[in-house]
Amino acid sequence: MDAFEEKTMKARLPSWLVTPESLLIGLSMAFWFIMGKLDHSFLQWEVQRELSTHIWETALMALPMTLIILTGGIDLSIGSIMSLSAVTAGLLHQAGWPMPMGCLAAMVVGMACGWLNGWFITRFKVHPLMITLASMAAFRGMAEGVSQARPLSGFPESFTRMGNDAWLGLPIAGWIFAGSLAMAVWIMHAHRLGRCIHAIGYNEQAARFSGLRVDRMLLGLYTLSGLSAAMAAILFMARRNTAKADIGAGVELGVITAVVMGGVSIFGGRGTLAGVCLGLFLIHETREFVSWHWSRDELNLLALGVLLILSVVFQQLLGHKRPS
Amino acid sequence: MKHCFSLLSPRHLLRGCLIAWILFLSACGPSTPSETTETGADNQAVVAPKETITIALIPKKKGLPYFTSCASGAEAAAQELGNVTLIYDGPTDGSPEKQASMIEQYALKGVDVIAVSPNDPDVVAPAMRKAREKGIHVIAWDADAVTDARSYFVNQSTAQAIAYGMVDTMVQDLGGPEIRAQVAIVTAYLTAANQNIWIKHMKTRMADTYPNLELVAIKPSDEDQKMAFKVTQDLMKAYPDIKGFFGISSVSFPGAAEAVKQAGQSGKVMVTGLATPNSMKAYVKDGTVKSVVLWNTAELGYLTVQVGAALAQGTLKAGETTFEAGKLGTKQIEGDHVLLGDILVFTKDNIDQYDF
Numbered sequence: 318m319d320a321f322e323e324k325t326m327k328a329r330l331p332s333w334l335v336t337p338e339s340l341l342i343g344l345s346m347a348f349w350f351i352m353g354k355l356d357h358s359f360l361q362w363e364v365q366r367e368l369s370t371h372i373w374e375t376a377l378m379a380l381p382m383t384l385i386i387l388t389g390g391i392d393l394s395i396g397s398i399m400s401l402s403a404v405t406a407g408l409l410h411q412a413g414w415p416m417p418m419g420c421l422a423a424m425v426v427g428m429a430c431g432w433l434n435g436w437f438i439t440r441f442k443v444h445p446l447m448i449t450l451a452s453m454a455a456f457r458g459m460a461e462g463v464s465q466a467r468p469l470s471g472f473p474e475s476f477t478r479m480g481n482d483a484w485l486g487l488p489i490a491g492w493i494f495a496g497s498l499a500m501a502v503w504i505m506h507a508h509r510l511g512r513c514i515h516a517i518g519y520n521e522q523a524a525r526f527s528g529l530r531v532d533r534m535l536l537g538l539y540t541l542s543g544l545s546a547a548m549a550a551i552l553f554m555a556r557r558n559t560a561k562a563d564i565g566a567g568v569e570l571g572v573i574t575a576v577v578m579g580g581v582s583i584f585g586g587r588g589t590l591a592g593v594c595l596g597l598f599l600i601h602e603t604r605e606f607v608s609w610h611w612s613r614d615e616l617n618l619l620a621l622g623v624l625l626i627l628s629v630v631f632q633q634l635l636g637h638k639r640p641s
Numbered sequence: 642m643k644h645c646f647s648l649l650s651p652r653h654l655l656r657g658c659l660i661a662w663i664l665f666l667s668a669c670g671p672s673t674p675s676e677t678t679e680t681g682a683d684n685q686a687v688v689a690p691k692e693t694i695t696i697a698l699i700p701k702k703k704g705l706p707y708f709t710s711c712a713s714g715a716e717a718a719a720q721e722l723g724n725v726t727l728i729y730d731g732p733t734d735g736s737p738e739k740q741a742s743m744i745e746q747y748a749l750k751g752v753d754v755i756a757v758s759p760n761d762p763d764v765v766a767p768a769m770r771k772a773r774e775k776g777i778h779v780i781a782w783d784a785d786a787v788t789d790a791r792s793y794f795v796n797q798s799t800a801q802a803i804a805y806g807m808v809d810t811m812v813q814d815l816g817g818p819e820i821r822a823q824v825a826i827v828t829a830y831l832t833a834a835n836q837n838i839w840i841k842h843m844k845t846r847m848a849d850t851y852p853n854l855e856l857v858a859i860k861p862s863d864e865d866q867k868m869a870f871k872v873t874q875d876l877m878k879a880y881p882d883i884k885g886f887f888g889i890s891s892v893s894f895p896g897a898a899e900a901v902k903q904a905g906q907s908g909k910v911m912v913t914g915l916a917t918p919n920s921m922k923a924y925v926k927d928g929t930v931k932s933v934v935l936w937n938t939a940e941l942g943y944l945t946v947q948v949g950a951a952l953a954q955g956t957l958k959a960g961e962t963t964f965e966a967g968k969l970g971t972k973q974i975e976g977d978h979v980l981l982g983d984i985l986v987f988t989k990d991n992i993d994q995y996d997f
Binding site: 358363364367368370371466467468470477480481556557558559561564605608609612613614615617618 | 697703704728729730731732733738739741742743745746749750761763764766767768771831832
């Protein structure tokens with residue numbers, strides 16, 4: 318497919334230049350250049366490091382989301398899983414449990430939620446969009462119910478330090494993301510699972526007939542997505558010292574935006590982790606810079622929209638269409 | 642899937658890194674001219690020792706008329722003081738998480754004063770504490786923060802004065818303390834700190850002074866006018882004898898008034914509460930609303946900037962009980978609350994004098 322497409326599109330350009338990734342690198346560098354010209358203080362390392370705390374949670378959830386979208390699925394419930402996990406840990410902390418146990422329980426809840434999504438999807442063959450849309454409402458409702466919408470705060474300092482300290486110049490959340498990224502890269506490139514994920518995305522039926530255990534893989538991916546949401550919830554709690562039923566509301570949109578921006582086809586089968594990382598970087602830098610330089614929150618959505626349209630249009634122009 | 646691996650090949654990575662480095666260097670280029678301008682500024686400072694103060698004023702939600710009117714007062718104070726640069730920005734969606742991010746950004750930028758009207762005191766508290774550790778003066782305005790996360794709170798009026806004011810106005814509008822009536826409260830969020838304190842004082846006032854008022858419901862409107870409208874409609878159906886609604890946020894009040902008006906109950910069911918006069922003018926003129934309770938929002942913004950500037954210049958010290966607030970005159974300080982003063986009641990007779 319690739320060879321054919323590459324022949325039909327701009328044959329003059331070298332093939333490494335016409336990938337979504339190189340386009341995103343180009344965009345990032347252009348943005349950095351503009352940022353440096355407009356407001357040099359923004360590019361200081363300390364500023365960048367502190368501001369990076371705003372993106373790690375989204376980034377962490379974007380990894381399993383990438384794999385899920387590669388299979389042709391989607392998980393809309395991560396924001397709600399985030400709030401349910403956070404509320405679990407918060408309530409257990411209030412009940413006198415030690416914080417590590419509370420976090421462990423939150424991760425178990427997250428994985429259970431993800432597993433439930435996967436079970437419904439594979440057992441009843443319903444499109445993930447519908448299942449996770451339903452569970453998005455259900456999990457949020459559960460979180461609001463058990464917490465009575467009360468804010469839970471007052472976590473021990475040893476825990477909140479995790480959200481605010483840096484280790485070797487990178488916030489702890491950044492290291493957790495780096496570790497997860499390494500694992501995701503290993504899955505995608507070294508493990509045969511990576512090829513299976515692409516195969517499911519290209520043609521699920523064919524993958525099934527080739528003897529791939531599609532259901533088990535999907536179940537695993539959605540569970541992983543739930544786990545990442547729980548970890549994001551723990552990081553959020555450590556950073557903001559609070560757990561509430563409305564945290565993570567709308568976070569799924571940011572995550573999906575970053576994945577799509579990174580050149581992953583929403584229909585599955587095509588996309589890379591490198592692209593998603595670049596997408597995350599570009600969205601984060603744009604958002605932070607707009608409020609840093611202009612101090613106008615209303616410009617933020619506009620900038621994000623323009624950026625997304627730009628990248629989608631460029632990708633389309635470069636001929637990266639959905640394989641038919 | 643050839644292209645996704647081709648990007649990772651060493652030669653291409655190297656090429657990409659090289660281009661990135663060149664661009665990064667060129668982005669860092671302007672550091673030399675900016676240094677010279679800095680020294681230029683220093684020279685000026687020697688000639689005219691005029692210190693400029695940057696104040697970041699963060700509302701709960703940007704774009705609400707209430708906060709826009711506060712900002713106009715703040716802008717007036719900044720101009721009057723002359724050496725104040727005012728930044729007014731807040732989350733357009735009212736998200737507390739975004740508010741916290743903004744506080745972190747301003748702290749990194751190195752402003753002198755951050756004044757916050759917190760949407761959710763617990764969520765923004767760590768960011769406010771971090772800003773204080775950096776030596777920035779952090780104050781709360783309009784709504785209080787967690788007490789150790791800010792130095793002063795610029796309080797529009799005591800919660801008691803506002804709550805009693807609303808109940809007293811309602812009783813007056815209904816026709817006096819003898820009238821027996823069911824009333825309901827339409828609030829912003831069930832978790833909103835401001836509103837909850839008012840509700841507490843309103844209950845006290847009703848129980849102690851007006852036992853004839855019966856509070857039948859307290860409903861949230863999620864700071865959404867359509868939802869306030871719907872909630873009020875539902876309440877009128879559930880309690881057909883209901884005589885009064887308190888809309889205790891600038892969004893729930895017009896929503897409640899619109900519901901009463903559309904039900905054809907103008908003048909029979911009283912609506913009162915907190916809102917800016919402009920948003921309620923139409924309802925006051927057609928008789929749905931007799932009185933609107935508020936404080937002078939422009940003066941609140943003005944006072945906030947005055948307090949911020951005084952803190953940055955070191956003229957406002959801990960333990961003082963009065964504060965000279967420019968054209969507003971002397972204001973009381975109770976503990977760490979700088980008080981703006983009494984409530985303001987807008988009626989048919991005076992509402993045209995105010996434009997915000």
